[in-house]
Amino acid sequence: xxxxxxxxxxxxxxxxxxxxVHDLDVFALDVTExxxxxxxxxxxxxxxRTRAYAPYSNYRVGAALVTKTxxxxxxxxxxxxxxxxxxxxxxxxxxxxxAAGEREIAAIAIATGGDEPGAPCGICRQVLREFARDLPIExxxxxxxxxxxxxxxxxxxxxxxPLSFGPEMLLEDAHAxxxxxxxxxxxxxxxxx
Ligand SMILES: [Zn+2]
Numbered sequence: 542x543x544x545x546x547x548x549x550x551x552x553x554x555x556x557x558x559x560x561x562v563h564d565l566d567v568f569a570l571d572v573t574e575x576x577x578x579x580x581x582x583x584x585x586x587x588x589x590r591t592r593a594y595a596p597y598s599n600y601r602v603g604a605a606l607v608t609k610t611x612x613x614x615x616x617x618x619x620x621x622x623x624x625x626x627x628x629x630x631x632x633x634x635x636x637x638x639x640a641a642g643e644r645e646i647a648a649i650a651i652a653t654g655g656d657e658p659g660a661p662c663g664i665c666r667q668v669l670r671e672f673a674r675d676l677p678i679e680x681x682x683x684x685x686x687x688x689x690x691x692x693x694x695x696x697x698x699x700x701x702x703p704l705s706f707g708p709e710m711l712l713e714d715a716h717a718x719x720x721x722x723x724x725x726x727x728x729x730x731x732x733x734x
Contacts, residue, residue: 565609567648567677579679582607582650583693585615587683589630590652593617597624602659604630606638606649614638631665635672646673651680658682658694666702674707675699 567575582605590603597620604616616633631651638646646669653659658680661669669676678701681693699705 563610565607565611565647567607568675575677578607578648579650579677579695581605582613582648583652583679583681585613586630586650586652586681589615589617589634590683593630594619596620597622600659601654602630603652604634604649606631606634607647608638608643609645609647610643612638612641612643614641614643629662629665631661632668635668638672644672646676648677649679651678652683653680654685655682656689658692660694660696660701666698667705669698670702670705670707673698674709 567578570578585605586603588603589605590601593601593603595601595618600618602618605613606616607613614634614637616630616635616637618628618630619633620627631649634649635646638644649669651659651661659682660680661678676698678696678698679693680696682689682691684691
């Protein structure tokens with residue numbers, strides 16, 4: 542029923558592929574469709590992770606999100622010599638998404654190293670919340686040593702960030718509903734005249 546983003550041979554191409562999927566609701570997909578979608582996202586996140594810039598921690602992370610319109614955006618962590626200017630993979634993907642004019646995240650897969658999949662930091666959870674009330678999330682590790690087993694944790698934003706604060710608390714026409722983001726930061730409580 543719901544069309545899924547197509548996978549192309551090149552991951553880089555896939556990020557630019559626009560497959561109009563109006564209102565992609567991953568929660569509503571059947572198990573097979575959801576597995577296929579996440580399989581694609583995991584592949585793309587793994588690929589993005591190879592381009593992570595993490596010379597200090599050597600903890601490389603890749604993220605691949607799909608929007609409700611079926612577009613895929615990638616991110617990787619970008620560390621900085623000041624440490625404080627480091628940005629995470631999840632936020633990198635969100636920034637690309639917003640710059641492309643998209644406002645609604647349907648699902649995200651996050652690739653880390655380590656013995657266990659790494660979960661998004663608190664800041665990234667909140668940033669994801671800006672563009673989705675809830676969304677399915679898959680966390681997985683990419684084994685770099687033979688003793689490490691690949692694991693996938695299927696979770697959701699609501700599970701990772703309960704009782705969350707979101708744009709609808711301040712904006713009547715939150716972009717979560719599809720409207721363009723407001724340019725100002727002041728809350729527009731009333732639009733009715
Ligand atoms: Zn983060």
